[in-house]
Amino acid sequence: MTNAALIKKKRNVQLMWVTICATFAVITVGTLAFLFYWIIVGGAEVISWSFITQMPEQNMTAGGIWPALVGTIYVSLLTIAISVPLGIGAAIYLNEYAKQGRLVRLIRLSIRNLSGVPSIVYGLFGLGLFAATFGFGRSLIAAALTLAIMVLPWVITGAEEALKAVPRSFREGGLALGATKWQTIRQLVLPSAIPGMATGAILGLARAAGETAPIILTGAAYFLPIIPHDIKEQFMALPYHLYILATQHSETATVRPIAYGTALVLIILVILLNSVAIFIRNYYRRKNELL
Amino acid sequence: MRLPSLKTNVDSNQSVVVTKQKLTQKSFVTNLGDYLMEKLFLVLGTLAIFILLLIVGFLFREGSDAIREVGISEFIFGQSWYPSSSDPRYGALPFIISSVMVTVGALLLAVPWGIFTAIFISEIAPKRLKEMLKPVVEVFAIFPSVVLGFIALIVISPIVANVFNLSNGLTAITASVILSVMALPTIISIAEDSLNSVPSDFKEGAYALGATKWEVIKDISLPAAKSGIIAAVMLGFGRAVGETMTVLMAAGNAIDMPVQQLLGLTIPDFLTSVRTLTANIAIEGSDVAWGSLHYSALFVVGMILFVITFIVNLIADLLINRQRGALRND
Numbered sequence: 001m002t003n004a005a006l007i008k009k010k011r012n013v014q015l016m017w018v019t020i021c022a023t024f025a026v027i028t029v030g031t032l033a034f035l036f037y038w039i040i041v042g043g044a045e046v047i048s049w050s051f052i053t054q055m056p057e058q059n060m061t062a063g064g065i066w067p068a069l070v071g072t073i074y075v076s077l078l079t080i081a082i083s084v085p086l087g088i089g090a091a092i093y094l095n096e097y098a099k100q101g102r103l104v105r106l107i108r109l110s111i112r113n114l115s116g117v118p119s120i121v122y123g124l125f126g127l128g129l130f131a132a133t134f135g136f137g138r139s140l141i142a143a144a145l146t147l148a149i150m151v152l153p154w155v156i157t158g159a160e161e162a163l164k165a166v167p168r169s170f171r172e173g174g175l176a177l178g179a180t181k182w183q184t185i186r187q188l189v190l191p192s193a194i195p196g197m198a199t200g201a202i203l204g205l206a207r208a209a210g211e212t213a214p215i216i217l218t219g220a221a222y223f224l225p226i227i228p229h230d231i232k233e234q235f236m237a238l239p240y241h242l243y244i245l246a247t248q249h250s251e252t253a254t255v256r257p258i259a260y261g262t263a264l265v266l267i268i269l270v271i272l273l274n275s276v277a278i279f280i281r282n283y284y285r286r287k288n289e290l291l
Numbered sequence: 292m293r294l295p296s297l298k299t300n301v302d303s304n305q306s307v308v309v310t311k312q313k314l315t316q317k318s319f320v321t322n323l324g325d326y327l328m329e330k331l332f333l334v335l336g337t338l339a340i341f342i343l344l345l346i347v348g349f350l351f352r353e354g355s356d357a358i359r360e361v362g363i364s365e366f367i368f369g370q371s372w373y374p375s376s377s378d379p380r381y382g383a384l385p386f387i388i389s390s391v392m393v394t395v396g397a398l399l400l401a402v403p404w405g406i407f408t409a410i411f412i413s414e415i416a417p418k419r420l421k422e423m424l425k426p427v428v429e430v431f432a433i434f435p436s437v438v439l440g441f442i443a444l445i446v447i448s449p450i451v452a453n454v455f456n457l458s459n460g461l462t463a464i465t466a467s468v469i470l471s472v473m474a475l476p477t478i479i480s481i482a483e484d485s486l487n488s489v490p491s492d493f494k495e496g497a498y499a500l501g502a503t504k505w506e507v508i509k510d511i512s513l514p515a516a517k518s519g520i521i522a523a524v525m526l527g528f529g530r531a532v533g534e535t536m537t538v539l540m541a542a543g544n545a546i547d548m549p550v551q552q553l554l555g556l557t558i559p560d561f562l563t564s565v566r567t568l569t570a571n572i573a574i575e576g577s578d579v580a581w582g583s584l585h586y587s588a589l590f591v592v593g594m595i596l597f598v599i600t601f602i603v604n605l606i607a608d609l610l611i612n613r614q615r616g617a618l619r620n621d
Contacts, residue, residue, distance in 0.1 A: 014505035021415055024407035028479075029427055031472060035434065035442060086335060093336025097329055103337070109608070110339040116526070116604035117346065117597065118533025120569045124576060124593040125346050128353045132581045149342055156339065180321055182328040210435030213535035213569070217576045239437040239536075246441045247540055256445075263438050274433050 036267075043264025046257045052265065055225045060245065061254050065262055070227050071140075071220075071235035072209050072269070078144035078231070079151060079208040084201045086148070087155030091197075094156070095163040096171075096185055115153035122150040123214035131218055141231040143219035150214060151204040158200015162193040195284040199277045206273035210266065212239035222248070238266045350597060354590035357381065361584075366591050372546050374575065374585040381588045383595060385548045389463065389565035390596075392549060393538055394531040396467030396561060397474055401531075402524055404471065405478030409523075412479070413486040414508050428483075432476035440540030443469035448541065455562050461543035464561045469537045474527035481526055485519020485611070486512055488618060518614035525607035529600045535569040544570055568596045 054064030090107075098104045126146025127138075136142040166189050174184030212220075220240040228235045245259035246252065252259075358366070361381045369382020412424045444461075447468050452460030489512050497507045513520070543564025551560040566574075572589055579586045 010503050010506070014503050017505045017509075018415055021407045021411035024404050025411040025416070025424065027404065028408045028431075028475070029424070032427055032431060035439075038442060038446060039438065086338060089332055089335030090338050093332035097332050098336060107337060107339055110343045112608055113601060113604055114339055114343055116529050116533075116600055118535065118569060118600055120533070120535040120572050120576075121346070121350075121593050121597050121600075124572055124590060125349055127576060128349055128590065129345075152342070153339070180325040182325045183321070206433060210433070210437070212435070212437045213539075213573055216573050239435055242437050242441060243536065243540065246444055259441065263441055266435055267438060270433055270435060271430075 039260065039263050039267055042257075042260030043262075046261035047264055051261055056223070056258075057225075060223060060249065060258065061251060065238065065241060065258070065265060067225055067227055068236040068238045068241040068262070069265065069269075072238040072266075074228060075140055075144050075147065075215065075219075075235060075237060076205050076208040078140065079147040080201055080205050082144060082148035083152050083155050083204060084197075087152055087200070087204075088159045088197055090152075090156045091159035091163055092185060095160050096181070096189065111153045111156055115157075117150075118213075119150060119211055120213040120217075122146055123217035125149075126214060127217040136232060138217075138219045138234055139232045140219055140228055140235050143215045143235070144231075146214045146218045147208045147211060150211070151207050154207065155200050155204045158203060159193070159197045162196025162200065163189065165196055166192050195280050199281040202273055202277035202280070206270050206277070209273065210239060210270045212237075212243055215240060216243075238262060238269070242266060347597070350590050350594045354587055354594050357584055357587035357591050361588065361591075363591075366588075366595070370548055372571070374588060379584065381591075383568070383571075383592055385546060386566055386568045386571050386592065387595065388559065389542070389549050390532055390567040390569070390599075392559045392561065393463050393466045393470060393542060393565065393567055394528055396464060397470035397531045398524065398527060400468065400471035401474040401478055401527055405475050405523070405527065406482050406520060408475075409479045409482035409486060410508060410513075413483045414512060415504075428476050428479050431472070432480075434472075436473060436534060436536040437540070439469050439472060440537040443537060443541035457562060459543065459564065461541060461564055462562050463542060463549060463559075463565045466538045466542035466565070466567075467561070469541050470531045470534055473534050473537055474531040477530045478523045478527040481523035481611075482516070482520050485516040485523065485614060488519070488614070489515040490618060515618065516614070518610040518617070522607040522610035522614075525603050525610065529603040529607065532567075532603070533569060533596065533600050535573050538567045539570040539573050542567060542570060544574060546571075568592055572596075 051064045052069060053066050055066055056068075057063030094104065094107065098107075123146060126142060126149070130136050130142040130145045131138050134142075136145075170188045170192065171184055174188045175181070179187070215237055219234055220237045221234040222244055224234055224236050242259055242262045245255045245262060249255050366381060366383050367387070368384055369380060370384050371380045371382050372385065373380040408428075412421055412428075416424060443465055448460030448462075448465050450460070451457065451462060451465045451468075455462075455464075493511050493515060494507050497511045502510070544566040545564035546566050547563075549560050549563050549565040550557050551563075552558075572592055575585070576589055579589060
C-alpha cells in the first residue's frame with residue numbers, strides 16, 4: 001500500500017469512529033431535549049396559578065396539587081434541617097481535625113458506599129427504624145429522617161469541597177494569632193465556606209424533593225387534601241402524587257393532564273433548586289478567583 | 292520579652308516553653324469548648340460508619356425471623372412468591388432474575404451510549420462544545436426517576452407494544468430502555484473523569500510518533516483509562532439495579548419467573564412483565580403489617596439488594612483507586 005493510500009485509510013477509519021462518537025453525543029442531547037419537550041408540551045396546558053394553589057378535588061380528577069407541593073417543600077426542608085448540621089459536622093471533622101489514616105479511609109469508604117445504597121433500601125430502613133421501632137409511624141418526620149440519611153453522603157461531600165476551597169493561610173493566620181482550633185474554624189474558615197456549603201445543601205434539597213421510593217414506605221399519603229400541621233402526620237408529595245396519578249388511580253386516562261402538570265411542576269422545582277445552587281457556586285467561585 | 296535563643300541548652304528551652312505558655316494561655320472555658328468541639332466533630336465524622344453499620348445490622352435484625360423460618364436458600368432459589376397465601380412462599384428468585392435482566396438490558400444500551408458520548412466530550416469536542424455538553428449530562432442526573440417512569444409509561448411502552456405486537460407494553464425491555472437513561476449520567480461522568488485523568492504527555496508522545504487522533508484515543512487514552520471505564524460500568528450497574536420508580540412504573544410487576552422455553556433451553560424473556568427486587572419492596576412495603584413474617588421477608592429482599600449493590604460499588608471503588616495509583620506512579 002502506498003503511503004498516501006495508508007493515510008487515506010487511516011483518515012477514513014478516524015472519520016467513522018469520530019462520527020459514531022458524535023452521533024451518540026447528539027443522541028444524548030436529543031434525548032434530553034425530547035424529555036423536556038414531552039413534559040413541557042403535556043404540562044403547559046394544565047399548569048396555572050390555580051392548578052398550583054388549589055386542593056385536589058373529586059377524587060383527584062379535578063383541582064390542583066397544592067397539598068402535594070406543600071408536602072414536598074415541608075419534607076425537603078425538614079430533611080435539610082436534619083442532614084445539614086450532621087453533614088457539616090462530619091465534613092469539619094474530615095477536613096479540619098482528622099489525621100489521614102485508617103479511620104479516615106474507613107469513613108470515606110463508608111460515605112462512598114452509603115451513596116450507592118439503593119433509595120428503596122433507605123426506605124425499608126426508615127420504615128423499620130423510624131416508623132416502626134421509634135414509633136413515629138408513617139409520618140413527615142419518619143420520611144424526613146430517612147431522606148436525611150439518604151442525602152447525607154452528598155451533603156458531607158459538598159461541605160468538604162467547600163472547606164477545601166478555603167485557603168490554608170486563613171487557618172495558619174488564625175492559629176498564629178493564638179486562636180484555638182475551634183475559634184479559627186468558627187471565625188475564619190466557616191464564614192468563607194458557607195456559600196459552598198449552601199450549594200451542597202440546596203443540591204441535597206433538590207434530591208430529597210424528587211425522591212419517591214423512600215417516602216412511599218415512610219409517610220407519603222395516597223390522598224390527603226389537607227396541609228400537615230404536625231410532623232407526625234402523613235403528607236402528600238409531588239413525586240408520589242405523580243406516581244399515583246400515572247399508575248394507581250382508577251381513571252388514569254382522565255387524570256393524565258393533571259399527571260403531566262404535576263411532572264412539569266416537579267421538574268421546574270428541581271431545576272430551580274439546582275440552578276440556585278449552581279448560581280451560588282459560580283458567583284462565589286468567581287469572587288474567590290478575584291481574591 | 293526575651294527572644295528565645297536558638298542554642299539548645301536547657302535554659303533557653305525552658306524559656307521557649309514559658310513563652311509559648313504565655314502566648315497560648317486561654318481561659319479554662321475556651322479550652323474546654325475547644326476540647327468538646329473536637330470530640331463532637333469526631334462523633335459526627337464517624338457518623339457515616341455508624342449509619343452504614345446500622346443499616347446492615349437493622350436489615351439483618353429485621354430479616355432474621357424470615358431467614359430462620361424460611362431459610363436463605365428458599366429466598367435465593369425459590370421460584371414462587373406468595374406471601375399472603377395460607378401456605379406462604381418466599382422465593383425471591385424471580386425478582387433477582389428480573390433485576391439482573393432489566394439491569395443488564397439497560398447496560399447493553401447505556402454502556403456504548405455512555406462511553407462513546409464520554410469519548411466525544413473528553414477527547415473530540417472542542418472546548419466550547421465541551422462546556423455546553425457537560426451541563427447536559429448534569430441535567431440528566433437531576434431528572435427525578437418518577438418523571439422518567441412516567442415517560443416510559445406514556446411514550447416507550449406503547450412503542451414497545453407496537454413493535455413487538457404485544458397487548459401490554461409494560462415489559463422488561465421497556466424498563467431496560469428507561470433505566471439506560473437513568474444509568475447514563477453515572478457512566479458518562481465517571482468514564483469522562485477517567486479519560487481526563489490520562490496524562491497529556493502520554494497522548495503527546497503518540498502524536499509525536501505520527502498517530503492520528505483516533506489512534507491516540509484507541510491505543511493510548513482508552514487503555515490507560517480502562518479501570519476507570521470498567522468502574523463506570525459497575526457504578527452504572529449499581530445505579531440501575533437499585534433504581535425503583537422507573538422500573539416500578541415501566542416493568543409491569545408480574546411475579547412469575549420471567550423465562551421462556553426455546554429449543555429445550557430456559558432463557559430470559561424480555562417481552563414479559565417482570566417485577567424487580569426494588570419494585571417488590573415498594574409495592575408490598577407500603578401496606579405490610581409491621582412485625583409479620585411478610586414484613587421480615589421484605590427485609591431479606593432488601594438485604595439481597597444491599598449485598599448486590601455493596602459488592603458492585605466496592606469493586607468499582609477499588610478499580611477507580613487502582614487507576615489513580617497506576618497513573619500517579621507512571
